[in-house]
Amino acid sequence: MKWRGRRTSDNVVDVRRGGGAMRGGGARRAGGLGLIGVILVAVAGLFFGVDLTPLLGGGGMGLSPDAPPGRSSGPNVIDDAQEEFVAVVLADxxxxxTREFERRGATYRAPKLVLFTGAVSSACGRATAAVGPFYCPGDDQVYLDVDFFRTMERDLGARGEFARAYVIAHEVGHHVQNLIGVMEQSMAARQASGATGANEISVRTELQADCFAGVWARGAQEMFGVLERGDIESAMDAASRIGDDALQRRAQGYVVPDSFTHGTSEQRQNWFYxxxxxxxxxxxxxxxGPI
Known part of the structure; x- marks a missing residue:
């Protein structure tokens, strides 16, 4: 992926140094969870998640009150290559x-992206790195512990910079859903459904976010020529490795389709493409229709 030396977003808030992590106060710790624990959380619907409230227990807290407020990265205060990469992808x-919304006579409102380490508070509640990247509709922010990228590569085998960009684009896809009203409608429908029906709605919500990530990839190529050989294959490979069937099979040796919350590997690949x-x-x- 061609990203070095390109425009960065001003909407990255880095709370990794000196306060991004929760301190005491009942914060949940990721330590000791291990790969199987991360995967089981994924199976529960919180890997690349949206509605964290059932796990996190309440919301509306914002960032930890004992933490510094963080900062926007801006083009002149990028501290490391990981932050620069995230800021370039977010800018794209x-x-x-913005272009897609303008085509439809609307205005796009960009989300903030919060970089944290270990744990963080959001309007959806407190979260540790174990839940993976997530979007919180309560504060219109994407949350990312960049160590997750190493987990993707080391533990799940999802390699390549464009696989990482796909992670960010998927979460921004949830923000797009929030702006156009899909998020509110899907959450209401899930609350009014039984467990199986709620899971199906969750799958459809996640697959649309995957599709929106694909729309972003196409647009970024058209506007900036970001793609290099193998990039789309890298994103497709990542999508295959985070399908519910793949994660369940890896974690427990068998799959339970009624419990799927994000879609199968094949579905995630198909909707991204x-x-x-x-x-x-x-x-x-x-x-x-069918998915």
């Missing part, structure tokens, strides 16, 4: 989605 999502192939938000209607 801003450009692509649908977005990339068409470059069209309208093609990402995962709520109508």
């Amino acid at each position: 999502t801003e450009a692509v989605w 649908r977005g990339f192939d068409t470059g069209d938000m309208e093609a990402c209607d995962s709520f109508s």
Whole structure:
């Protein structure tokens, strides 16, 4: 992926140094969880998650009150290559989605992306790195512990910079859903459904976010020429490794389709590629017809 030396977003808030992690106060710790624990959390619907409230127990807290407020990265205060990479990808999502919203006569409001280490508080509650990257609709922010990228590569075998960009684009896809009202509707539908019905709605929500990530990839290539050989294959490989069936099979040796919350490997690949192939938000209607 061609990202070095390119424009960075001002919407990265880095709380990794001196206070991003929760201190005491009942914070949940990731230590000792291990790969199987991370995968089981994923199976519960919190890997690349959206609605963290059931796990995190309440919301509306914002960042930890005993932590510094963090800072926007800006183009002149990037501290390391990881932050620069995240800020470039986020800038690309801003450009692509601004263009897509303008085409529809609307205005795109970009999310903040919070970099944290270990644990963090959001409007959706307290979260540790064990839940993976997530988007909180309560504060319109994406949360990312960049150590997750190492987990992707080391433990799940999802390699390549574009696989990491796909992670960010997927979470920003949830933000797009929030802006267009899909998030609110899907959450209401899940609350009104039984467990199996709620899981199906969750799957459809996640697959649309995958499709939106594909739309972003197409747009970023058109606008900036970001793709290099093997990048799309890297994203597709990552999608295959985080399918519910793949994660359940790895964690427990068998799959329980009724418990799926994010979609199978094949579904995640198909919906990402649908977005990339068409470059069209309208093609990402995962709520109508079979998936």
